[in-house]
Amino acid sequence: MAKQGVDPDELTQPFWDAANEQRLVIQNCVDCDRLQHPPSNTCRDCDEGGELEWKQVSGRGTIYNYGVVHDCPVRLLQEDQPFNLAVIMLDDDPGIQMYSHLPGVPVDEVPVGAAVEVIFEPSANGQLVPEWRVIAD
């Protein structure tokens, strides 16, 4: 599926740079040692804001939940309807979620709870974007 391109901004430049190197990094608060995603300019749990770093994670996760999108607001994705849209929970911290179209998984046949690993797919402007594929048993 051809996703829209990405123009990295100041906050997310490290995330997208790492993706182009096929590495998954997630924001981490040095002070309370907690991952947070989506990224933000301050730690959500530290009253003083916390010092944030980008931490490389394992790129392993499980499929937590999914829906099937039949009527998508994003024009570029409309030709691919209907498509799976799953939420992945990271093995590094199962409170942290990422979206996935689950390439290769037939529509509405999503194995909830299955193990997945991160892959990187080019978007419309070539920026690599994290995606997830089911790990064969």
Add this chain to the structure above:
Amino acid sequence: MTTPTAPDAMYRNDEGLGVWEHRGKVAAVGVGHAPTSRRWDGRPETCVGAITIDALRKAIDDAGVAPDQIDGLVVVPVTTTGAFWEAGKPLPMDVIQSFNQTDDPLDGIAKLSAEWLLKNMPELTNVKFTMYGPGCMSNALNVTAQAVGDGLTHTCLVVKSWHNFEGRYYQGGANAGDALPGTPAITQLWGGPASYSTALQFAEYCRKYGKSHDMMAAFMENSRRNGLRFPEGYWAQHRPEELGPEDYLASRWIAKPANLFDNDIPIMMSGAYLFSTAERAADMKQKPVYILNHASSNTRPRSLLPTLDEVEADTARTGRKIYEGAGITADDLSFENMYDGFSLFHQFHLEGLGYRGIKFGEALDFYQTDISIEGPNPVSPSGGNVGSGRSRVWMHTDCIQQLQGRAGARQVTGVKPQVGVSGGPMPLGGNYTVWSASPD
């Protein structure tokens, strides 16, 4: 006059605050609604500003108050969630010139300021207090109740309006572009529709409790039935069609398991109320409906979307806050009017309240029992957004009208209307009001 956004201190976000200090001392009296329509037809007299003035004047008339007695105005400045004036689209100068415009040419057309309303309602000569309650009527009601209780205003209007333009909701702007900035890209590249998050929570709920989407049909049918008895609403005015299980279950998916009818229909509408102190309300034209409490949730999910665990923890917390501040228990509720747009989260609100003793996972079974306005356990007697279109207002109007005994064909008959609760929107992050026919 500069209008501030309500400060955090006006909301009751925390547990353990005790009974609300103004319990029973603030009342809603007047109700006003403008006619609804599906989309704006471009005429000055139907723009969102014009229909707002219409609703406000009706609320004033309904309460029987002289306009110069009104000293407060609370406004929800945002009038859409997904219908935006496209950049570069020519301004409708004929409309703009029909009103006393503010510095913002889209004021009264695609948004609403208190300043615009006061410039175009010359009869409001004594308004000294204005405030914004962002987002929803639910929020603005909390602000109004607190403001009247705190003595910032003694006779206060509160209004929420919606505009809707040509074209499909959410499909313009960034969604039509070839690239996204890096921060929104992290959440929006995958193209989930607005109802996607709710659909996922519902899917998890069904897996956990062994329920299914078709069990929603009873709720949907009841909600539309109630909506068709709501003469102020969109379906009653324009499309008086029942919504039976066959039609509901045959409708197309938007984000499975959310279908078309699980997504409320965007409309043009305006709803307004007149609030006052209980003392002053006693002399007004309608029976006062007393505010026992207002409560809010500002909880955010840990990551992208709320999990079912997060939803249940927060709706339960909200229920406790609602009851604590009102000094009541679930047994005191005559009916409930929690939010339903999207329909697939109404059960979360219901279970958090413990309405009629139901526990987590039981609401869909409860829907299969008698939940009608004639029965002992009315669910959403307003019919909500399902029954009357996207407004997030019907639930509040219904609470007031039920407790005043003037809900007409929607009047609950299986219970004595004494205490009702309304509010939303989402299970995480919402604002709630407890209404009562009596101040104590």
